[in-house]
Amino acid sequence: xxxxxxIDIETLSTEFDAVILSIAAVRFDISTGIKDEDNFYTKxxxxxxxxxxxKMNPETVDWWMQQEDKARQEFLSTVNRKNIKDALKDxxxxxxxxxxxxxxxxxxxxxxxxxxxxxxxxxxxxxFYNERDVRTLSDLIPTIKENxxxxxxxxxxxxxxxxxxxxxxxxxxxLNLENTH
Numbered sequence: 001x002x003x004x005x006x007i008d009i010e011t012l013s014t015e016f017d018a019v020i021l022s023i024a025a026v027r028f029d030i031s032t033g034i035k036d037e038d039n040f041y042t043k044x045x046x047x048x049x050x051x052x053x054x055k056m057n058p059e060t061v062d063w064w065m066q067q068e069d070k071a072r073q074e075f076l077s078t079v080n081r082k083n084i085k086d087a088l089k090d091x092x093x094x095x096x097x098x099x100x101x102x103x104x105x106x107x108x109x110x111x112x113x114x115x116x117x118x119x120x121x122x123x124x125x126x127x128f129y130n131e132r133d134v135r136t137l138s139d140l141i142p143t144i145k146e147n148x149x150x151x152x153x154x155x156x157x158x159x160x161x162x163x164x165x166x167x168x169x170x171x172x173x174x175l176n177l178e179n180t181h
Contacts, residue, residue, distance in 0.1 A: 004030045004132070005095060006102045006165050008157035009109045012046065012064075012076070013057035016115045019049040023087060023113075024157035025094055026159035026165060031176070033169030040094040041158045043074075045081040045121060052084060052119040071155040085120040088113075101126045104134040104164055134164050137171050144170045 006026045007032055011018035022043045027036035050056070064075045082090070091113075095101065103109035117124045138145040148167040152159030 001172075002027050002029050002034070002036050003036055003099050004028050005099045006134075006146050006161040006168075007109055007113070008104065008160040008164065009112060010155060010157055011112060012049075013055050013060050015055060015057065016111050016159055017053070017119070018112050018115075018141040019046050019054045019056045020044045020084060020087075020112065020116055022044065022093065022157050023091055024161045025091060025159070026161040027172060028169070030166045030169055030172050033165060035162070035165060037157060039161075040091060041179070042087045042090060043077070043081045044080075044084050044087045048085070049116070052116070054084070054116060056118075058125060067155055068153070070153040074153070084116060085122065088117055088122050092122065095125040097125075097127075099126060100129075100130045100132050102132040102134055102164070102168065104160070106131075106133045106136070112143070134168055137168050141171050141174055144174065151167075 004027070006028060007024070009023050010021040012021060013019060022041070025040040028034065028039065046056075064072060067075070101110060114124055145167040148163065148170070150163050152162065154160070
């Protein structure tokens with residue numbers, strides 16, 4: 001059942017009120033790892049975030065400058081960036097009320113998105129009790145994540161979502177196998 005959505009964002013800070021650079025969301029079936037072909041990806045205009053009092057951190061900007069060329073180019077590009085409020089509205093239209101939303105860490109992506117929704121005075125498109133944590137799941141069988149090769153550009157949220165879905169689904173499947181024996 002495809003009522004799970006993996007969300008990943010890239011930011012200019014690690015704080016809850018971070019400027020958001022890009023957002024990706026991929027609908028998937030946790031029990032099979034099958035992904036819906038209809039994905040969400042958007043780049044966000046940095047200045048629009050600043051206009052809503054979201055913040056940048058110099059250390060994070062420096063970190064971006066140390067990343068591989070493809071990731072850095074995405075970070076520096078000003079092409080096809082949306083206003084943060086429009087980007088969040090588009091994400092809201094992608095997420096269904098009953099979706100479980102996953103992110104890599106209980107205190108990063110979803111917390112920052114929650115802060116951005118609040119700053120933009122928009123309703124959060126998911127219920128708090130539908131939030132799921134990739135790190136907690138993957139820590140149950142850490143070798144699965146460790147052995148899963150990354151495909152694509154690291155720190156591109158769409159590729160990060162695809163990678164997280166692969167190993168989360170494998171952990172989920174392994175845990176279900178162990179529970180049936």
